[in-house]
Amino acid sequence: MNCKHFGSCGSCGLYEIGYEEQLKQKQQWVSGLLEPFYQGDLEVFNSPSDHYRARAEFRIWHEGERCDYAMGNIEKNGAITVEECPKVIEAIEKRMWKLLEKINASTDVLKQRLFAVEFLATTTDECLITMLYHRRLDDVWSAEAKKLEAELNCKIMGRSRKQKVILSNEFVTETLDIEGQTFTYVQYESGFTQPNPAVNVKMIAWSIKQAKTVGYGDFLESYCGLGNFTLPLSHYFDRVLATEISKRSIHAALENCALNAIDNITFARLASEEMTEALNGVREFSRLKGIDLKSYNFSTVLVDPPRAGLDEGTIALISNIENIIYISCNPETLARDLATLTKTHDVIEAAMFDQFPHTEHVESGVFLKKRSV
């Protein structure tokens, strides 16, 4: 079976209805979910309809001597091979087919027991390709892969069970222009990155617009990842405390802070639940040694949780903060959390960002302000 498109296109149904119509349907869905809490206009930020994804993962389908990119569960359902891929940004597209040619032209060294290939790329034409194998990688593989790096002008990594072979390094460096300022982000292969850079820039700019209306105090952030929102928003506050559960992401965030010469942010590796315990003074963490939590005067908080949304403790904590920017990749859990947050706050602005075109997923943002009592 052949599919023209890579990814969760639902057997191409979503491509068939056209991008503008998809966007309209998503807008109606999000507006409907937010309606009990917000009756104003939902601002809609679209995506380029093609060439928007900066990360992509393909399974590898072996048929005799030949390899192809495939999607779906190869073991269970057979393969849907991929013949073109309009979703990925140019830095991936221009390399992925050459890579496949090289794999197919190679001896067994690159091909044998290769089961997946992952791409992480930037708008500045950097590309890191991770090749995943069901066998141990040796020096012969490294030598072949090193040649590939030069031929494709990219970085290559090999992975197999309990083995990671890094030939150059394991990150790409993205540069984004946001509201007339340039920010540089190191993005690691294994860390979270927003998949759609064009829409990511729109999300950050929208968050800056909200932050600018505040204009005082300190800024708290949970689920900060590699500092995607933290760095640009730090300019609008006195001091920033940003937390995140992943060690890898905190490492990247610290690196990014230094790269962009920003000196008012403190990053701490804490789950949101732990951050709540620390700020409520119910538990001390050695990871917060030297940080005087009581000295912060938070005027604004930004949360950007995974699809599950916020836990009760975090909701209770942020309910005490005047301004809340809530970025969500699941409008259903956003609506659930708004049912509690709107007991103390009003939704002032709401937006929808089409981070995931041609899928059923959508990103939203709401800006809430505490009601005066």
Ligand SMILES: C[S@@+](CC[C@H](N)C(=O)[O-])C[C@H]1O[C@@H](n2cnc3c(N)ncnc32)[C@H](O)[C@@H]1O
């Ligand atoms: C949707 S991503 C957003 C990351 C970042 N704001 C960005 O724009 O790149 C969610 C982040 O939450 C982190 N995370 C997941 N569970 C968490 C938890 N319980 N507490 C804190 N961070 C968590 C993940 O590691 C991930 O970096």
